[in-house]
Amino acid sequence: MDELILVTGASGNVGCEVVKALVASGKRVRAGVVTMADAQQVPIDNADITLFDFGDPQTYVASFVGVKKLFLMRPPMISDVKRYMKPAITYAAAVGIEQIVFLSIVGVENKPFIPHYKVEKYLEASGVPYTFLRAGFFMQNLSTTHRVDIAHHNDIFVPAGSARTAFIDVRDIGAVAARVLTERGHEYKAYALTGSKALTYDEVAEIFSDVLRRQITYSRPSLLRFAWRMKQRGYSWGHIGVMSALYLTTQFGAAERVAADTAVLLNRPPMTMHQYVQDYAPMWQAPNEASSKRSTRV
Ligand SMILES: NC(=O)c1ccc[n+]([C@@H]2O[C@H](COP(=O)([O-])OP(=O)(O)OC[C@H]3O[C@@H](n4cnc5c(N)ncnc54)[C@H](OP(=O)(O)O)[C@@H]3O)[C@@H](O)[C@H]2O)c1
Known part of the structure; x- marks a missing residue:
């Protein structure tokens, strides 16, 4: 039986594409949404939906049951990542999550002023194997x-x-995320995803x-x-x-x-x-x- 993957922000631009790509490749997905109304945005029928809110640690409990891997994204409206995202990373580590794939930003290593920089640091310190998808501007x-x-x-x-x-299409990010979540060898790596x-x-x-x-x-x-x-x-x-x-x-x-990672990970040119x-x-x-x-x- 395939391992269960929790996708945060599953009603968002990238989360939707990650869910679609994982389901298309036959993987088991749990879609994290903030409200049940958001569930309508999840692009598959009979999805395993969970209420997941970074700001409400009580929602972590049911969301993580049986989960082995996590697709983590930072909602654009969250600036205080220490308060709203660090607790989720700590929880994921405590329940033994085996890999966290984080949607970051290209060039983040030189931008300590953006929230993703801190999230990457929390992940590096968490002890959980991580993969950073450092994306360029979305088309x-x-x-x-x-x-x-x-x-x-x-x-x-x-x-x-x-x-x-060097714009990237979020459909390509979804496809890359699905690959690095379901194949060995991407732990402790950072990929620059551009067109x-x-x-x-x-x-x-x-x-x-x-x-x-x-x-x-x-x-x-x-x-x-x-x-x-x-x-x-x-x-x-x-x-x-x-x-x-x-x-x-x-x-x-x-x-x-322009980075080569997207083409290499997709085995085709980016969109x-x-x-x-x-x-x-x-x-x-x-x-x-x-x-x-x-x-x-x-
Ligand atoms: N735009 C770019 O060019 C670009 C490039 C590189 C990286 N990024 C990064 O990509 C991320 C944005 O991805 P996106 O475009 O897919 O975002 P999005 O479409 O705005 O979706 C945000 C998702 O987060 C959910 N959400 C909101 N508050 C939440 C909370 N408290 N707890 C859990 N989930 C919550 C939203 O649910 P609701 O629908 O209920 O609000 C939605 O599903 C940001 O971190 C951004 O900096 C963006």
Whole structure:
């Protein structure tokens, strides 16, 4: 019998893809959701659903019963990882979890100011074999956080200047996660997950214009304009701070590195921006609020 894998954030962008990829390869998955309403977002029928909330250690107990491995993600709204995530890592270690695969951020080793840096340190100290998936910027940011600007204003409103970004599709992250969770040899490793090409946002706008058959611009906003617009959309200052810091480092080239790990782990090239825009095209047909499941998240 296959070992049971607990996926946290199973209703989120990446968690959904991890669940799909594990189930597609015949593995046993338990999907962690914060509320039962979130269970509808879990992309499989008759899923083993558990209520799991980092902030409520009582939910750890039932969630971890019988579990051997953990896919761990840090919800974007959690900045205080010592308070909200360390207890879950400590609990996982105490119940003998055999591997934790953590969704981190590319270049985290040079960014001690972001929460993922601390989570990696907690994992290294936990005694549990870990695997870090250090992902680049998600293509799906353009169909979530930045969707409204594209759908309603035909504009990509991202404060990245003229820098390049080696975007990754979250479907590829899901596939990589499924592999490293179910195969030996990935313990104590860190993988940089990027696409195979680093694009400027001007180039991204060209791809959008080409695929959507309408003009999409890149207006290159300042960090201040971006922060103000995100505040008006209801984001917390903590969340805006993390996003702004990441886009600031992007302006200085921090997101441009193309790493080979994704292709090696998938045995195929990573998905392209062109493919992503084609597959998600309905997301940017304004007005389209109804289909914007996660239009307010990063
Ligand atoms: N965006 C990028 O370009 C990028 C790149 C690299 C790494 N990352 C990292 O990837 C992570 C985001 O992944 P994502 O896009 O899949 O996130 P997401 O779509 O925003 O999903 C977040 C998930 O966490 C759940 N959640 C919220 N609060 C929780 C709590 N207290 N306890 C347990 N679960 C909770 C959410 O449930 P509800 O649906 O109920 O809220 C949801 O399932 C972040 O750590 C981010 O920094 C992002």
